Every structure is written in structure tokens, then in C-alpha cells.
Amino acid sequence: MTTEQKVQELYFPQTKKREWDNGVIQYSTVRGDTEVLISHVPPHTIIEPHDHPEAQIGIVLKGELQMTVGQSTQLLTPLESAYIAPPFVPHGASNLTDEEVIAIDIKRLKDGEEYTAPPTYFLDIFKTRDLLPGMEVTFFVEDWMELMIANIPGNGGEMPFHKHRNEQIGICISGGYDMTIEGFTEKMEFGTTYFCDPKEDHGAINPKPEASKSINLFFPPRYNRLKPKASKVKK
Numbered sequence: 001m002t003t004e005q006k007v008q009e010l011y012f013p014q015t016k017k018r019e020w021d022n023g024v025i026q027y028s029t030v031r032g033d034t035e036v037l038i039s040h041v042p043p044h045t046i047i048e049p050h051d052h053p054e055a056q057i058g059i060v061l062k063g064e065l066q067m068t069v070g071q072s073t074q075l076l077t078p079l080e081s082a083y084i085a086p087p088f089v090p091h092g093a094s095n096l097t098d099e100e101v102i103a104i105d106i107k108r109l110k111d112g113e114e115y116t117a118p119p120t121y122f123l124d125i126f127k128t129r130d131l132l133p134g135m136e137v138t139f140f141v142e143d144w145m146e147l148m149i150a151n152i153p154g155n156g157g158e159m160p161f162h163k164h165r166n167e168q169i170g171i172c173i174s175g176g177y178d179m180t181i182e183g184f185t186e187k188m189e190f191g192t193t194y195f196c197d198p199k200e201d202h203g204a205i206n207p208k209p210e211a212s213k214s215i216n217l218f219f220p221p222r223y224n225r226l227k228p229k230a231s232k233v234k235k
């Protein structure tokens with residue numbers, strides 16, 4: 001592998017496929033302390049409760065998933081709610097339907113981060129607004145992270161180049177766009193994931209006629225802050 005390819009692979013890591021005994025198929029990408037998993041859960045499939053040292057954030061892209069974190073259970077519908085399982089909090093899920101479920105999970109364990117969660121472990125939409133003209137974004141927010149669903153309009157819709165102190169990770173979930181980090185460009189399509197460390201220059205443009213959609217995570221939050229709450233689960 002050339003040095004150029006190695007750098008490209010740092011920002012846009014190769015996907016590793018895992019197949020589980022219960023039929024779940026996962027596509028994993030990793031940079032540093034963070035793993036992004038795209039899971040395909042067949043109909044009538046149970047993911048047994050488990051826990052691990054990493055914090056886990058998740059959101060459903062397709063279908064309906066009954067998710068349990070700690071003592072809370074909620075039906076997750078596409079892009080309408082998210083969950084946080086802090087370190088060592090048990091979590092499991094069931095697809096009780098006749099349709100496949102596709103979900104994204106992010107596992108992360110980084111020195112110095114405190115993995116808070118709301119008492120229910122589930123996050124509702126915090127806010128929806130236009131980040132740039134025509135670029136509608138929806139936010140889910142917790143103290144240590146912000147999840148942003150962004151629509152990039154077609155025919156040249158763009159996120160101009162910029163850099164910031166926040167780490168940023170993103171996954172294309174429909175359509176396609178060209179993502180550039182530090183001069184390295186990848187054609188994003190469903191499931192392609194980018195990892196952008198603090199202060200790395202990045203931007204995106206959608207040259208296709210149709211709009212595209214992506215999920216982007218910021219550590220710590222970039223656009224919104226929660227008001228301090230008295231009751232919060234900490235790990």
C-alpha cells in the first residue's frame with residue numbers, strides 16, 4: 001500500500017464484514033477509539049442483552065427495532081429516536097417484524113470522556129433547522145456528543161471546507177456525495193463512513209441530481225448544548 005492509500009484509509013477505512021450465528025450481518029469501520037457498525041437484522045431476530053466497556057450510540061435506518069437499554073424499552077423507528085448505552089449498561093434488541101432492520105451503532109471508549117445518558121437512555125429529536133440554505137439538519141444531543149442527520153441537496157449542494165476542534169464522523173445513508181478530508185476525496189454511497197479528527201480540513205459536495213442524506217457525529221457537540229440536568233446517568 002502506498003503512503004497515499006494509507007492516509008486515504010485513515011479517513012475512509014475499509015469495511016470489515018462480520019456474520020453472527022443469529023443471522024445478523026455487520027459492516028465495521030474503525031479509526032482510533034471509535035467503531036462504526038452498520039447492522040442488518042433479519043426478521044424475527046433477537047440480539048441478546050450484553051454489555052461492554054465502550055459507550056454505544058445507535059439509530060435505526062430502516063424497519064422497526066425494539067431496543068432495551070438498562071430497564072428501558074422503546075420501539076425505534078427510522079431516524080426518529082436514538083439511544084445511548086453508557087459503559088457496562090446492558091442493552092439488547094429484537095426485530096419482531098417480518099422486515100429486515102438496518103441500524104447504525106457507534107462504539108467508543110476515549111480517555112477523558114464522560115459517557116452520560118438521559119435517565120431513559122433514549123434521545124428524542126433536539127432540533128431541526130437549516131444549517132445552510134436548503135441543507136436541513138436534525139440533531140440529537142447529549143453532553144459528550146451530538147448526532148446530526150443532514151440532507152445535502154443535489155446538483156452541487158455543498159458543505160464548504162472548514163475545520164474545528166470537534167472530532168467528526170459520518171456515514172452516508174442515502175444518495176451519494178463526494179467527501180474530502182485533508183485533500184483526500186472519497187465517493188460516499190450507502191454505508192461509506194468517514195472519520196475526521198479535530199482540526200482536519202473537510203468539506204462535501206453532492207454532484208448528483210438527487211439529494212443525499214448522512215449521519216454525522218461530533219465529539220464534543222458542535223452546534224447545540226443541553227441545559228444541565230439534575231438527574232443523569234453517568235458512567
Ligand SMILES: [Fe+2]
Binds near residue numbers: 056
Ligand atoms: Fe453493544
Ligand SMILES: [Fe+2]
Binds near residue numbers: 162163164202
Ligand atoms: Fe465539520
